[in-house]
Amino acid sequence: MITSSPLRNGTIPWAMVGGGQGSQIGYIHRSAALRDGNFQLVAGAFDIDAERGRTFGQSLGLQAERCYDNYQALFNAESQRADGIRAVSIATPNGTHFAICKAAIEAGIHVVCEKPLCFTTAEAEELLALSKQHQRVVGVTYGYAGHQLIEQAREMIARGDLGDIRIVQMQFAHGFHNEAVELANPATRWRVDPKFAGPSYVLGDVGTHPLYLSEVMLPELKIQRLMCSRQSFVKSRAPLEDNAFTIMEYEGGAIGYVWSCAVNAGSMHGQKIRVIGSKASLEWWDERPNQMSYEIQGQPLQVLERGMGYLHPAALHDDRIGGGHPEGLFEAWSNLYYRFALAMEATDAGDATALAMLRYPDIHAGIEGVRWVENCVRSADAGATWVDYV
């Protein structure tokens, strides 16, 4: 049960790039990072408008001198200070992630970055090499993975409760963009513009979320080939898709489906993952994250509840309030940041044992998301044909 900071070497001085005035995602990052006392916000380059960013930073209690004009200035100045930041979170539009990540790592600063890390696997591999060279943590905010029952699923699958894995059903299919809301809403506009969003809309924006959940639950599963069919139901979004379906053949014969959609009218989120084995299935839905269905063929359906004593210790570790009480997405994010902090501390201490025991969405997770989108787009653009997964 989490009730305080686990860090032995003190709070990590931390900054944000982006996430300024009016940013919802910035608020989530701060809520999660500051929740357990693991990070202390001491600097930032919060806004493309430097003055507005400075005002905002000061409203959060920062010193004016540590509210910087841009990320270059931030990394430059802070890496010179004895009390400078050891970590930074990046909450800027997609197209800027690669450059900022790279600069941070090269400045010796741990990174937490919004997905996607970048737009191509080539870029991703470059970041990986840099992170190894500089021994820096790169965490990616696949926030839903912080929900406790995801750990329970992983453990149950690992110990064979489901039998051989046959089918992985994934979807993230909301309806909020059933119309061209981007015409009126700048926060949505960049998502459907390839310049800022990259080569895909919903595949990257929503599809990679349940994909990452499947990677956590099923670490052994390797995609062999896939096919992807994508559509732009709101025509002005072409070539970016607002709906896509991907079928994946895994090594060993299992099969996976991912439905990525932003035009599923009326659906609030529609993020679900169902793992089907030869003996039983597990199903989890992000809108009711405190429950998970466990269905053994020929037996009554069971509903597992977060925080209960019958769960695996790994699923109880992150409990903050006891079963019955609903936890929400903020707790999931807090759990990620909790692990990011532990990973940064262990990395700084060169503690490989501690690092090996930590599970969190790291740079490999970031790379896998980029790779998957790239393969999906390649298949879709070739007429929804099968492509080998590379």
Add this chain to the structure above:
Amino acid sequence: MITSSPLRNGTIPWAMVGGGQGSQIGYIHRSAALRDGNFQLVAGAFDIDAERGRTFGQSLGLQAERCYDNYQALFNAESQRADGIRAVSIATPNGTHFAICKAAIEAGIHVVCEKPLCFTTAEAEELLALSKQHQRVVGVTYGYAGHQLIEQAREMIARGDLGDIRIVQMQFAHGFHNEAVELANPATRWRVDPKFAGPSYVLGDVGTHPLYLSEVMLPELKIQRLMCSRQSFVKSRAPLEDNAFTIMEYEGGAIGYVWSCAVNAGSMHGQKIRVIGSKASLEWWDERPNQMSYEIQGQPLQVLERGMGYLHPAALHDDRIGGGHPEGLFEAWSNLYYRFALAMEATDAGDATALAMLRYPDIHAGIEGVRWVENCVRSADAGATWVDYV
């Protein structure tokens, strides 16, 4: 509201082929046909074992002389009698449907047949030609289509409540055959044997059910091309599949998905259809058939209930008990038989107007199911590639 028979010209003398001692499907046919007094069971060839069939028929109150050794004898004798049967229901294994249907039509007898009508579209077209020539009704027992809320969906879509149709999500994915239960259970064994089951297992056995629901709800939608990926997770079932996924491109740009599965461990039925339009979605689940979700983007989800005054008259017509009380699959089947009876009466009377107003799963529905399976199998066997829909 249905409380009695609608027939003006009296009860229809009726027989069954198959559906004898211990047959569950035979019981359902009789329950549905006899429910409203539209049919009277007067003859039958209930069993491959003629003596057992005769005993069974007599236990139902039939005269011994009208319990026949086989369908040929049944059709021969009854078509000579002044009081002979006017309709027959066929509840035998798949591989026999074509021959029995054909014989019945040629004997001038209306037919109700289990799906699939036959194994190839060539056979299906032959039955269509015969049914036209002999002016006989061929009803197909897509039983779920008899649920009242299916009519509600059709009417709501027709009047534009959903906007332009974009996506049709279908699935029938149960878990009862997660293991090779057919080794011990003869009733399942023929389903996975191409000799008796035809070219597919789950595509035809379960997938065509939600497919037909989509045809009822969306009569204008035409498949242009499709791709199908199928697997035999229980290896002894190969070449027949126990899991399949089909993606369909419709004329006009809409897209459809069908998940057909018998190894969805723990799932009771998992038959669902979700129709997504530019404004709203409808979702129906056969395990809770008295409710349907109606989700207008940007408004609270609504749950429509069977039997309520706010429904379309077409969805209230078949009400037998008032809202709140649960109806089940037997009522859905009864509603089909009710329409079969009306269609037979109208056909016998040459009443084209009455016929034009009747909706029921007729021979065209039967043909469409066969055609869809044929196209799916063609795609799957070509490596899950796209094939034009023929």
Add this chain to the structure above:
Amino acid sequence: MITSSPLRNGTIPWAMVGGGQGSQIGYIHRSAALRDGNFQLVAGAFDIDAERGRTFGQSLGLQAERCYDNYQALFNAESQRADGIRAVSIATPNGTHFAICKAAIEAGIHVVCEKPLCFTTAEAEELLALSKQHQRVVGVTYGYAGHQLIEQAREMIARGDLGDIRIVQMQFAHGFHNEAVELANPATRWRVDPKFAGPSYVLGDVGTHPLYLSEVMLPELKIQRLMCSRQSFVKSRAPLEDNAFTIMEYEGGAIGYVWSCAVNAGSMHGQKIRVIGSKASLEWWDERPNQMSYEIQGQPLQVLERGMGYLHPAALHDDRIGGGHPEGLFEAWSNLYYRFALAMEATDAGDATALAMLRYPDIHAGIEGVRWVENCVRSADAGATWVDYV
């Protein structure tokens, strides 16, 4: 599994009193009685308007001479015929049940009667004495008790799965009469008129349904004292109540609650029963009758499904279609009539052993409902004070 009639001595000739043209309840009785071939409708006094009743009876295929002007004529004539009726179902307004039941029993005819049997326990005891004297079955249509999972609950409780029983939560709380709909609807009008409805509205009309379920599930439980508070939220209904709450103390210390309501705006039915023991609870809801929750403290919630092999044989006996397929209220009623038929056959044959093994809502169930309403009304009219249960 039920697929045909269980009777050895042939179909029971049967009549109805009431349930004529336009009667929904008459349709349900006929659907249930005729379903399994146990009863044959041969006579009736269907309507207070004799001519309309005769026309209706003939439309059902009866001979004109066996469509009688009233119940007296029906019982008189049929009891003289060699092929006369052996059973009658009574579907008339409440105020007439006692007299018709009494006349039927005295004519040596088995009875199926709508609840309430009568208005006072004195009348009920008189019917009991008569039924014993004449050795006639009196079945009462507590239809929900025919759902298969009610048997499952009974067996689980009997074998101790719940531990010691502590609390029984019951409710039947719909919203259809939130306004004075009776002003426009004659079918509702008599229900709120003490002359025709007796001393209560919702206590008798809906509350006795879950009460009977509790009697089936918990045959040992005896009410020691109760208190009832009742209201007439639609004022014109006074002195009859449209809402009531009853608290019951059972012998041995358990406690029961019954919420009876017709003004629960928006609720379709709201009939639920939850039985809470020292180890676990069971919960069943009549709007989803194919599922039952089983909650063992400290373990995941389980959902039991009708028709599954893990159920007690008593809960599988009445299966007609296999698990996964939804059954509805018509099957529940059919199951009751199936048992009524067996009880009548066993009674006529003097087979006490067979009778002892049969469970169905008999005259004792009818009496208990009357007694409970009487006690509730006595408490309510004394200012919602506690009264000893007599």
Add this chain to the structure above:
Amino acid sequence: MITSSPLRNGTIPWAMVGGGQGSQIGYIHRSAALRDGNFQLVAGAFDIDAERGRTFGQSLGLQAERCYDNYQALFNAESQRADGIRAVSIATPNGTHFAICKAAIEAGIHVVCEKPLCFTTAEAEELLALSKQHQRVVGVTYGYAGHQLIEQAREMIARGDLGDIRIVQMQFAHGFHNEAVELANPATRWRVDPKFAGPSYVLGDVGTHPLYLSEVMLPELKIQRLMCSRQSFVKSRAPLEDNAFTIMEYEGGAIGYVWSCAVNAGSMHGQKIRVIGSKASLEWWDERPNQMSYEIQGQPLQVLERGMGYLHPAALHDDRIGGGHPEGLFEAWSNLYYRFALAMEATDAGDATALAMLRYPDIHAGIEGVRWVENCVRSADAGATWVDYV
């Protein structure tokens, strides 16, 4: 939408009494108070063991000198400091609340206190007088009231969406104490000991939660008389109850029910409130706090979702993350502390206008809970008879 602190006059220096090492409730208080930057934890008397408390406080970053031995020392020292605390939260066992609250108010410190404030209305009135005299805020942590949809319910009821209010159904009925877990668990032990828990167990511990929700939703409703029946199913808990049922008659004719229970085996929480009006009902369940049912009689059920644009501005004010994403109990608590902070600032500024616009569980809420328990106990102990509400 909340993304930062609303305070104009700076962060409020804050301390805790209780909530030390291993305390779950302490963690929740800190999470909520610190979430938005409204409070800064600067002092505390965290533990009955002063040394352990000091160690704990320092682990949270406090100065050793501001980690006090007890609340008296805390209030004494801090009220002398220029930078002393302006607010304190009390998270100690029930029996100590009154004395600590009183001391804090008299020291001129704002208070946030766990319920119950005290054990008798006499004590409660004394606190009220003191809080008025010293112009100090007393907030009570009825945490569930911070969920956004509670505000939505209040606004919908106020504008007449439900029509005249007739019935308020409340329950908080969990199963975690179905056995005498207190024998092994000290954290539960004091709850069933009158010395520490006061005159009731579940009435005060769980029942007052939905009761307070009803006060928020229905501010006009006044209890006229009530009756309460209580039981100790785990006998060693007598005279304190582990189950109770309360029926309340409100002025004007509406009726309320509260089921308070800790032996509802298998139930996770079971906290629900259903408000039934002449036109429609609302229902909310704390285990799925992001949804609320809205049922207009004769129309489809609607499910309102937190964070959606169709909600009342008052229900959107506290949104932190947008609709679809689940919020949990921590957000509800944070929303309370957000309001406590505003109330403290407005009080210190003498801004009566701002104060009048703020809704939060204040001292009146605390008093009402104490009063209700007192009346319930009086009724129960008089044999579950009706008592006038005083």
